[in-house]
Amino acid sequence: MSYTELKREVFEANMELNRRNLVVYTWGNVSQIDRAKGVIAIKPSGVAYEVMTVDDIVVVDLENKIVEGKMRPSSDTKTHTHLYRHFETLGCPEIGGVTHTHSTYATAWAQTQQAIPCYGTTHADYAYGEIPCTAVMSDEQIERDYEEETGVQITDCFKDRSPVEVPMVIVAGHAPFTWGKNGADAVYHAVILEEIARMAYLTKTLQQNTPPLKQGIVDKHYLRKHGKNAYYGQK
């Protein structure tokens, strides 16, 4: 059983993350799942984008055991596998890729430990409502299994919301995670989140009490791009 194509796609998605200027040194990683085979491919830990090759990509199963690859997987691997397992539980098995970055503006919002309000249509085009910020992790969670619990903190934000409708989150005191139908789509959402976070920063510092966009326009913009009545793009 070979993972050549999966590894190539994950390699390309990671390189795109770097090309889009979302990472400093090795701060970021992308994974993608093959649900049929029950594995994900992910960036190796701490390897520079300049020297990384397709062969360095690591394949692990959903219990984080290495299936193929000579390197250690990303230290955030347990967060990725937690998300893939729970997206399925949440009824969203179509989510096939996950990205983690420390992109500047999204991380600043995460550091203030508050959700990113939906201030405008740029946001509403991609995420239906505010981008949630997780709770701060308890000491018990940190001791138990920090990376696994980071995943728990994230999925706890999606008890009443669909991760397909809001394909991004910021982890309090840490940084963002985004997802999509595959690794490339997760990276696409990481780029968009950073721009949304930057616009929201400018909006809030320009006028502290800016209200969120009215619901009618949020609905209109989200639904003209998503769902069965969408009319944006070719198709």
Place this chain on the structure above:
Amino acid sequence: MSYTELKREVFEANMELNRRNLVVYTWGNVSQIDRAKGVIAIKPSGVAYEVMTVDDIVVVDLENKIVEGKMRPSSDTKTHTHLYRHFETLGCPEIGGVTHTHSTYATAWAQTQQAIPCYGTTHADYAYGEIPCTAVMSDEQIERDYEEETGVQITDCFKDRSPVEVPMVIVAGHAPFTWGKNGADAVYHAVILEEIARMAYLTKTLQQNTPPLKQGIVDKHYLRKHGKNAYYGQK
């Protein structure tokens, strides 16, 4: 009847928008009118700049019917055609190009739902007085025809002002539109608006109560570049 030259100019103007770093992915579009033929050419919806060709440009009439082209036109097409129809009504048929972007600083001002004050000569060189922000759209308007009504919101800002003297606007909760004598000129104003918006952001966050530039200097700067006594540039 061929639209080759019109489509080529619109293609080039759209590519320039991308080169000037005003768009993320597909967020932006430029159109240009041929008033004699009663048509506009516009970017296709959701097509990436990297793969777009001249043949992808869509030609529509002023009632938004496709005249030439195999792709769907921009989802904002109705806003563009509304503007061309009403610029003529407002006595400004010389406006021949329209641009829409989500450029970062102009969009942040739009999200705060306030006009951009004229703080300095950089602004006064290109726009005579503050850059208006539309009203927030009512639920009735959203349901009626969102894109057409976006145009209505814009032209409502120019009942007492000339769209030639202020070739730009920000739509509340959304993003900017700019225009000019053709598509290239509309893009030129989109670049300038973004820089004006950035300077105004810095000015306001540095000193919240900064007054607008005194009228005498606004007049001087606007008129040294525009009108029959202008003395800027070659000619």
Place this chain on the structure above:
Amino acid sequence: MSYTELKREVFEANMELNRRNLVVYTWGNVSQIDRAKGVIAIKPSGVAYEVMTVDDIVVVDLENKIVEGKMRPSSDTKTHTHLYRHFETLGCPEIGGVTHTHSTYATAWAQTQQAIPCYGTTHADYAYGEIPCTAVMSDEQIERDYEEETGVQITDCFKDRSPVEVPMVIVAGHAPFTWGKNGADAVYHAVILEEIARMAYLTKTLQQNTPPLKQGIVDKHYLRKHGKNAYYGQK
């Protein structure tokens, strides 16, 4: 009498201004004086950097009459010649170049109509004390001769300070001017002013009541780079 070398140096200085990302489109100009011949060379008005050639550079005398060149000189020419005439009166004939830009952060400070405080050694290395902001121009001045009076507003800031020790100023509601021993040196100071202005913006917005740097360190830094006891650099 030929101005070949003077024009070449002014051309190169203008191109450097563009390369350093201090200008949008045609917003900026550099001049340089040949005091022996009583002329300055300056950028032509409104000509794009991409198409400008050495032959487009205009030579004018200190009363603004064109001596050589087929194009109109910069619309700011009278400000430049005013400065050269008055720098000599102020005892600084060694100032041989002048630059005008609308660089973003320096312009934002100008728009707030306040001097840039000397917050740190980066500033003190190049300008001895705060960077002055001119008074806002009176209506009488605007009507009399706007560009000449812009020069008056600037030289009024240097009645008690040396323009050699503070080779830069911001014009209230407008933008910065810088100078140096020639055009290239004036551009060098324009780059440095923009970075100083950016750092000062960040400093003030981070902590509104930040005090200026203590005088003892200002003296130390300015004097280790300037004057007869300087010990920075090779020499």
Place this chain on the structure above:
Amino acid sequence: MSYTELKREVFEANMELNRRNLVVYTWGNVSQIDRAKGVIAIKPSGVAYEVMTVDDIVVVDLENKIVEGKMRPSSDTKTHTHLYRHFETLGCPEIGGVTHTHSTYATAWAQTQQAIPCYGTTHADYAYGEIPCTAVMSDEQIERDYEEETGVQITDCFKDRSPVEVPMVIVAGHAPFTWGKNGADAVYHAVILEEIARMAYLTKTLQQNTPPLKQGIVDKHYLRKHGKNAYYGQK
């Protein structure tokens, strides 16, 4: 006794500083020590990166006497040698490289004369707790030996903290210094400090009273990258 390899490494580290956009003109310098030979190699003073060659690198002993090289060493040399002498005294002889920059955000924090709080895991991954800001230098120190005393101000911040655990500092009213196991590692920390400082600026201006990251997460992140139980990277 030849210093070829030491000079080459110092040259490369200085060029990397420039490539990473941390310097404007000549504002920055990197040194590296050869403890066995009792010398450091450092950038020459005021030489542009574009023209600098390996042969321009200056070798001095720990009392600042030139051992090899035709140029003057950086005017900050005494600060560097002070640090190398005292890092050994502080029990950290493994620190082998020092970098000084005026990078924008770190300098802005230095100008506000306050430490950079540890707001998130990006910070905690590289520096254990807040990044200290030195005291403002007294007039006596300035007169005594400004550059040597800058080193004193820095080492005074590390009486109760390890310079290995916090490989960076900001000097009040001045700018940052960073260090690492060699010159390249010191530059690596300079890049990271600038990004940490930028995120902290955004965090504080977005929400003035943002609390520091809780200690449990600081410990977790610092220790998963550093020390004997670290599990980040390939090792």
